[in-house]
Amino acid sequence: MRRTLARELNNLIERGRDRQLRLAVTGLSRAGKTAFLTSLVYQLRHAGLEARLDLLPAARDGRLLGAQRVAQKDLGVPRFPYDQAMAALEATPPRWPEPTRGISELRLHIRYRPERNGLFKGLGSDSATLTLDLFDYPGEWLLDLPLLEHDYLSWSRRQQATLSPERRALAKDWLEAVDRLDPAADADEAELAAIAERYAEGLRSAREEGFSDLQPGRFLLPGDLEGAPVLQFFPLPGLDEDDRRRLEALPEQSIYQTLARRFDHYRQHVVKPFYREHFRRFDRQIVLVDVLGALNAGPERFEDLSRALATLMQSFDYGQRSLLSRLFSPRIDRLAIAATKADHVTPEQHANLVALLEALLAEPIKDLRFADVPLSALSLASIRATQVQAVKHQGKHETVLRGMTLKGEETLMFPGEVPPRLPRHDFWARQGFAFQAFRPLSRDARGEGLPHIRMDAALDWLIGDKLT
Ligand SMILES: Nc1nc2c(ncn2[C@@H]2O[C@H](COP(=O)(O)OP(=O)(O)O)[C@@H](O)[C@H]2O)c(=O)[nH]1
Ligand SMILES: [Mg+2]
Structure with a gap:
């Protein structure tokens, strides 16, 4: 009981x-x-x-x-x-x-x-x-949150401001193509799709080169949207807030209005649903x-x-x-x-x-x-891929890492010191950091x-x- x-x-x-x-x-x-x-x-x-x-x-x-x-x-x-x-x-x-x-x-x-x-x-x-x-979801998708606060014009301006000289070089193909566009001209579907692809290509090369601050996030990791027309837009460089009245009065079929509609669609139907549903x-x-x-x-x-x-x-x-x-x-x-x-x-x-x-x-x-x-x-x-080992170096005891490179070579290394605060100029000039990818440990080793x-x-x- x-x-x-x-x-x-x-x-x-x-x-x-x-x-x-x-x-x-x-x-x-x-x-x-x-x-x-x-x-x-x-x-x-x-x-x-x-x-x-x-x-x-x-x-x-x-x-x-x-x-x-x-x-x-x-x-x-x-x-x-x-x-x-x-x-x-x-x-x-x-x-x-x-x-x-x-x-x-x-x-x-x-x-x-x-x-x-x-x-x-x-x-x-x-x-x-x-x-x-x-x-598990890509952090790139969270880079899109600020898009919700923008309209197409303000987003275009913002994107232009983030293009450093190195980023411009990586986006060269896109910049060349977009430079020839007249926002007031009638939109040509195929042309916009091709330029959007160059834009995405520029983002992908920037990521390959180690850049992170890239928008829109789905252009890098489209998930199930690969190739969908909702991803066929890009910012228009050279726009100014003073042009707003003139741009917004352009006809529906103009390049500006077409891109602005797609941008809006992306915000409403791609960015928002992720936040709402997940x-x-x-x-x-x-x-x-x-x-x-x-x-x-x-x-x-x-x-x-x-x-x-x-x-x-x-x-x-x-x-x-x-x-x-x-x-x-x-x-x-x-x-x-x-x-x-x-x-x-x-x-x-x-x-x-x-x-x-x-x-x-x-x-x-x-x-x-x-x-x-x-x-x-x-x-x-x-998943720890290295082992710590004590060695004697010039009479002193030091710890180093032992691991296997991706190619399968055993290495012993001291990768460097991690600065406890944001590195300043002298850190980069003096030391840098020797980072090396390791293969996961084999069953025998672990x-x-x-x-x-x-x-x-x-x-x-x-x-x-x-x-x-
Ligand atoms: N040594 C080491 N490398 C790691 C570890 N976690 C991830 N990596 C490396 O980082 C790469 C990317 O990791 P992954 O989990 O695929 O990243 P994701 O894109 O965020 O899912 C892997 O292929 C490994 O080379 C870890 O704990 N130790
Ligand atoms: Mg992953």
């Missing part, structure tokens, strides 16, 4: 709790989203077995029983390719997973034994289940940043990343008057920002890496604190499990409170 009562009470408490969490992972291309999600799923599935998760209390205390993949609810979203990613990592030789291009989703049931303390001590011993919905429903979010990659790419790319991140982070500014709150009332209640690939530097550099990340995001972080969004900054390696750095700390911040 008492036992049934206890159980019923327990069930009641269980039902009252928050049993479901939607966690989203984002970051610009190659920031490490696929690696992060793959590792996250692996670590949870292998909790209590091979996975080392000492910084996640539920795992440390042996209460985390494991995780299973289950069918997701939203059939319109592709499934995150976990098996393919693991297969790549376990291949001989191991490979990094293929890049993904759009949004994907994976649902996990996490089983754990609730902590028994406080008021309900001794009540029932049943395990509980947390349903964790994981989403973003608004995320509970928690982690933003991944490849700080070390940007450090390696030099001052201009580094500053460009900083601008892109400032734009991207606007999507998390829930201040009452922010564009986002007015339009979509999102509900993210916890945010993590992480510098990825920390295994590219020796462990004593990790504190500097976090400090640099915080410096890079100083302005957005200030806004987020003001808006009272709980935020944690950390550094991590989703042993059981998938080695990581602070995945458990990230998990604790993102879901730990739901496992108590």
